[in-house]
Amino acid sequence: FFLMIRRPPRSTQGVSSAASDVYKRQVHGRAMCKDKIKFLHEKNPEVKVVPRPNELNTTFHKDIDGILTPENAEIIYGFSVPKISSVDDMKEVDDFLTKKEKQFGIKQSTYKVIPWLETTKAIVNAYDILKRYRHRIEAAAFGGDDFCTDFGIKRTVNDVEMELPKKLFALYCHAADVVGMDTPSVSYTHLRAHETSLHLVCRLLLEKK
Numbered sequence: 001f002f003l004m005i006r007r008p009p010r011s012t013q014g015v016s017s018a019a020s021d022v023y024k025r026q027v028h029g030r031a032m033c034k035d036k037i038k039f040l041h042e043k044n045p046e047v048k049v050v051p052r053p054n055e056l057n058t059t060f061h062k063d064i065d066g067i068l069t070p071e072n073a074e075i076i077y078g079f080s081v082p083k084i085s086s087v088d089d090m091k092e093v094d095d096f097l098t099k100k101e102k103q104f105g106i107k108q109s110t111y112k113v114i115p116w117l118e119t120t121k122a123i124v125n126a127y128d129i130l131k132r133y134r135h136r137i138e139a140a141a142f143g144g145d146d147f148c149t150d151f152g153i154k155r156t157v158n159d160v161e162m163e164l165p166k167k168l169f170a171l172y173c174h175a176a177d178v179v180g181m182d183t184p185s186v187s188y189t190h191l192r193a194h195e196t197s198l199h200l201v202c203r204l205l206l207e208k209k
Contacts, residue, residue, distance in 0.1 A: 027066070030062075030063060030066030030067055031066070033066075033067050034066065034067045034069065037049050037051070037072045037075055037076060038071065038072055041072070041075045048077035048078075049075060049076055049077055050076075050077055050079060050080050050114065051063075051067055051076065051079055051080070052079070052080040052081075052082070053079060053081065054082070055081075055082045056081075056083065056084075056092055056093070057083075060081070060093075061096060064079070064096065064097075064100065068100055068104070070104065073100075073104035073106060074104075074106065076111065077111075077112060078111050078112030078113055078114065078138055079097070079112075079114070080113075080114040080116065080141070081093055081113055081114070081115050081116065082116040082118065082146075083116065083118055083119070083122075083146070084115035084116060084117060084122060084129060085118075085119045085121040085122040085125065086121065086122075086125050086129070087125065087128050087129055087132055087133075089129075090113075090129050090132065090133045090136075090137075091133075093113060093115075093136075094113075094133055094136050097111045097113070097136070109135050109136050111136075112136065112137070112138035113133070113137050113138065114137070114138055114139050114140065114141055114181070115129065115130075115137060115140055115141070116140075116141045116143045116146075117140060117142055117143065117147075117169065118142075118143030118147050118150065119146070119147060119150040119151075120147070120150055120151050121150075122147075123147070123165050123168055123172075126140070126169060126172040126176075127172040127175055127176055130172060130173060130176035130178045131176040134176060134177065134178065137178055138179070139179035139181055140173055140178050140179070140180055141180075141181040141183075142165070142166065142169045142180070142181065142182055142183045143183055144159065144162055144166075144183030144185070147162065147165060147183075148161065148162070159185055162183070166182065166183070169182075170182075
């Protein structure tokens with residue numbers, strides 16, 4: 001079960017009252033996430049809870065500190081971490097989680113990580129990231145929208161521009177013996193965005209009749 005903490009917009013990181021309100025909401029979001037972890041565990045102890053903090057260069061460390069407590073330290077299964085682009089990024093995550101595990105008397109590498117590979121640099125470094133930290137990584141996810149933004153290209157309905165990075169991602173995950181999670185394809189405006197080849201053939205045959 002995934003719980004997401006959203007970071008405040010970069011443009012509001014000043015000292016204005018509006019920015020202050022945004023950061024207050026983020027602190028509230030961490031508290032809410034912490035409460036939900038306990039709630040989910042009480043409802044079903046078998047559920048694997050995986051919070052999603054913000055990226056390393058924003059509030060990752062504060063998010064982890066804000067939701068990891070003595071009460072839920074052994075409940076949390078791991079973390080879904082966005083914007084992992086290099087071995088150094090993954091090392092920072094691993095080192096910080098190792099520090100938290102020591103703090104709570106938990107065996108090293110207990111907290112698993114699902115790194116989100118969402119940049120061109122991440123795809124180029126994917127195998128090294130996944131292989132080097134296989135002991136910590138539970139699975140890996142490819143973030144298509146952010147990948148296209150980083151690459152400076154527009155994501156189209158059929159995702160043709162992501163055919164190569166998707167194949168490379170799958171290849172590197174398999175080579176590193178890591179489960180790969182493909183990017184979701186979602187469209188709220190194009191009614192046939194998720195039409196498969198089979199559906200297309202059936203529709204054309206029906207229209208022909």
